[in-house]
Amino acid sequence: MNRFSRTQLLIGQEAFEKLSNARVTVCGLGAVGSYAVEALARAGIGSITLVDFDKIKPSNFNRQLYALESTVGKFKADVAQERVRDINPACVVEVKKMFIEGATVDGLLADAPDAVIDAIDSLSPKVILISACVKKGLFLVSSLGAASRMDPSCVRAGDIAETRNCPLGRMIRKKLHRLGIYKGVRCIYSLEPAKGNTHVCAPEKEEFDRGRPRRPMGSISYMTGIFGLMAAGEVIRYIISKT
Numbered sequence: 001m002n003r004f005s006r007t008q009l010l011i012g013q014e015a016f017e018k019l020s021n022a023r024v025t026v027c028g029l030g031a032v033g034s035y036a037v038e039a040l041a042r043a044g045i046g047s048i049t050l051v052d053f054d055k056i057k058p059s060n061f062n063r064q065l066y067a068l069e070s071t072v073g074k075f076k077a078d079v080a081q082e083r084v085r086d087i088n089p090a091c092v093v094e095v096k097k098m099f100i101e102g103a104t105v106d107g108l109l110a111d112a113p114d115a116v117i118d119a120i121d122s123l124s125p126k127v128i129l130i131s132a133c134v135k136k137g138l139f140l141v142s143s144l145g146a147a148s149r150m151d152p153s154c155v156r157a158g159d160i161a162e163t164r165n166c167p168l169g170r171m172i173r174k175k176l177h178r179l180g181i182y183k184g185v186r187c188i189y190s191l192e193p194a195k196g197n198t199h200v201c202a203p204e205k206e207e208f209d210r211g212r213p214r215r216p217m218g219s220i221s222y223m224t225g226i227f228g229l230m231a232a233g234e235v236i237r238y239i240i241s242k243t
Contacts (some may be wrong), residue, residue: 003088004044005217015240016044022239023047025113027100029076030054031219032143033119034065035228036235041084042238048084051108052076053099061217063224100125105132114242115235118142119228123168129176132177134181141234144169144189146227147217154192155226159232160185165193188230190223 008016026037029052040048045161055075060067066079077095082095100105100120105128109116116133118140120126126142133140142160145168156162160176161183163169169189176182195218 007044011240015202018085018239018242019044019236020046022115023111023113023237024036024115024117024239025049025051025108026117027051027125027176028119029058029066030082030119030121030122031063031224032146032231033117034076034080034115034227036119036143036232037080037084037228038065038087039229039232040235041087041091043232044088045071045091045236045239047094049094049111049113050077050080050084051096051098051100052080053097063219065225092238100129102128107139109133109136112136112138114139115238116140116230117235119231123171123175127172127179130172130185131176131181133178134184139186139235139238141170141186141188141231143227143231144172144187145194146188146190146224147219148194149190149192149223150195150220151190151192152222152226154190155188155230156191156225156227157186157188157230159183160187163187163189165191167194186234188227188234 001130004016020073022045022087024040026033029050056071058072066076071079076096081093081095084091109132116138118126118129119243130140130142144163160173166189189226
């Protein structure tokens with residue numbers, strides 16, 4: 001029995017071959033992205049590009065798969081690459097330690113992957129990536145706000161035009177509308193109203209100074225994991241359904 005025999009029993013050999021021949025790019029390897037990569041690797045995706053410029057720090061422990069005592073200070077992309085190869089040595093894994101912006105996004109998507117997962121936690125890079133994928137006709141799943149929420153029954157997959165009760169989704173829609181994009185972006189989002197951050201914690205020094213400073217938001221392990229796993233599920237089902 002091979003390591004993917006149970007997957008093959010579920011979906012059949014033809015569908016599994018689609019997964020093993022697929023190329024997926026995951027942008028952002030933190031709370032959501034780490035779980036998305038895990039599901040993709042364990043589903044037998046044949047080629048995964050890992051995009052993240054950040055390193056693991058202590059505040060990541062409560063929600064990020066790669067955050068361990070042994071990995072603090074390491075690049076998330078390097079830890080992710082090692083883990084994927086440990087799960088499936090046959091998987092072709094490419095690491096790109098880069099910040100997504102207008103000058104870099106076209107090069108990132110030049111190989112036209114079969115699917116892209118947006119697990120970025122910064123607004124401008126998210127919009128840049130989403131709009132580039134729409135213009136290039138690439139299938140993308142974008143994770144919206146998982147922080148400040150605790151009810152897994154409220155998590156949904158749908159078009160960005162359907163999202164509500166999500167401040168991040170509202171800001172993204174506004175920026176995409178300026179670019180002429182109103183629908184056609186698959187998202188993972190929550191219907192649960194975001195909880196206010198009423199508790200104060202000590203600020204953490206950020207090693208990377210890219211983009212606007214962001215106020216820390218409360219989060220919990222299972223919610224970000226659910227978002228990441230659902231994003232991977234959307235991608236896996238899309239690849240299987242392709243003719």
